[in-house]
Amino acid sequence: MGHRDQGHAQRITELVDAARRQHKTTPAHWGQNEYLRLSDGYRRLARGTAVFGSSIVAGYPGIGRILALRQGLQEHFRERFWVEEKVNGYNVRIFRLQQQLVALTRGGFYCPFTTDRIPDLLDVSLFERHPDLIVCAEVAGPGQPYLESAPSFVAEDVQLFVFDLMRFNRLGFLPQGECYDIVERFALSAVRRYGAFTTDDSQQIQQILLQLNDEQREGLVFKEDSERNRRAKYVTSNSSIADIRVTAAGIVDLPPEFFTNRILRLVLFLQEQGLRHSAELSQRLGDAFLDGLAEAIEQYSEQKKVAHRYHCRFREQHNALAMIQHMDSVGSRQVQLTWQDLRFEDGYWVLEFDKLYSGMTGLLANLLSGGMVYD
């Protein structure tokens, strides 16, 4: 994972052909058009790779997480590496296809929401000058439709944070220098960049992380400036607490590892920084669980359900309707999404929908009516 490819179109085409022959591709829809996506990784093709006829959009490869900073950097990086902020949002790939702008989610699904908002998110003249570019970015903010949480520095709606560029029919990313040039030239909203470091700079990187932690920001991504383009990510303890706080109501719906992993990350972050946990940190961790759950119980008492309410702005009504459809087809497998409202407000179509915590709703219904559990 994370190795850079020389980018021969032939290479990726062969891989896609092999994946097709082995039935690794699934049909997906983009408006009236059908395309293929990989619902799992296949050799060097990442999950979410999408095939639009002869135009292949490589999947965005997963980035491994290190939980011990110093040792992790030493273990994985040989050359200097770029350090960038990790932003808490959802991963998209944005590109132009047949004169239309399209955004795909990590899984390779067409995203009506992001697609609708592309003109708000970036300077689309980019695709006039560079029609073969694929913008890899995080969309973050309280107005996005996928996550419960948003970074505090996006006060409303959504914002784009570009971190990579790819081209059609290629594996791997544009070299960081080229990427940064294009980001500058088109004034793309990008992730914070801290420059190039080596494993000798771990003190300095720790300082950056302490600062990010104080600002309640998520963490860093490291990208080796080399052919193999090794990558890693590392998150702050406050990001772990924030995650727990916003998802505590889903404590029985999410995999329990979601919570225990974050507690472990948090402790290792403190150890790394040479900190003992303070009474204040313990209290915030405790509060994250207890406030979140108390709210869930309160919501259940009032509404007989526990759900997270989303508010998303669309430019076009038909995209909001497509999002509802998308939710029905994609969402219903794992989570129940129920449409609540669609209204025109301040120049946008505002879609409101609920993500039901069905596990928590059912559990509270059972327990609060006196149900028994055998555990």
Place this chain on the structure above:
Amino acid sequence: MGHRDQGHAQRITELVDAARRQHKTTPAHWGQNEYLRLSDGYRRLARGTAVFGSSIVAGYPGIGRILALRQGLQEHFRERFWVEEKVNGYNVRIFRLQQQLVALTRGGFYCPFTTDRIPDLLDVSLFERHPDLIVCAEVAGPGQPYLESAPSFVAEDVQLFVFDLMRFNRLGFLPQGECYDIVERFALSAVRRYGAFTTDDSQQIQQILLQLNDEQREGLVFKEDSERNRRAKYVTSNSSIADIRVTAAGIVDLPPEFFTNRILRLVLFLQEQGLRHSAELSQRLGDAFLDGLAEAIEQYSEQKKVAHRYHCRFREQHNALAMIQHMDSVGSRQVQLTWQDLRFEDGYWVLEFDKLYSGMTGLLANLLSGGMVYD
């Protein structure tokens, strides 16, 4: 579950025969003797039912947990019910067989430790007068070999807490009155008994629970005084925090639900009592995780392993050796138990062994050497 049987020997014998025919029984050993045990429940036979030739020892049936006290009592109890303290230990059944005293664990395994200590735990003349009795009890204390935790009111070694009596070849328990009589007569160390209550008394029961919570005690068991002998249990919030504290080092070894269930119980306990969580409670919950894990990391740095050390006293050396064997045969499936020391001290053979948190040990070895995880 929990229904009282009229106790016809024929009935349980038929059930055991059927279980045998359907290969639901597993051979087990008691010294040189073989017997059969049920590793899963079978119809009305609980898991842990044990068959010694023509002497059947019924399994101790699971007791359902309610997480909302008032509603739970109302839902499940029609008649008055006995209220007893729930003690945090391991469940045993103690009886006399072929002139020997024997103790079985919940799962129906012969327990060399408990068996060895029976004369310290109760007045064995009980079995002279009542040779057909089976004493159902919790063994609790820092000197027991199964759990990480012990109630604060058992300062050292172990103590017995009797809560039920059964007879050979019977399903169900002796009526509570008879049980209490025998407990008094033989001065058996029993669980605290609060008397009989009805669902109208939930205020009073809440008061008892608040008191138990303040004293860092575990909770209550409710037993309906009726033919069907319905039962339920309910635990305090402090007991949930204590559980998390002593097992945080096992956060990746134990099922993650272990932790998330306890957080949920804790919040529901507070809601029930009409309490908002205090800053102090949040801090204790946070500390439970963070202190426990910081200790685990510290232990790993020093010893390259994360383990819980047990110290158990035996009267007889051969029982300590049998315990080591028992650990090898039973323990090794799920957890690694490694014998550390056996010495004679103050009239007892003291066995020391470690329960390895192999998941945590492996994870820290990986992470602290810079390992990457994909999550």
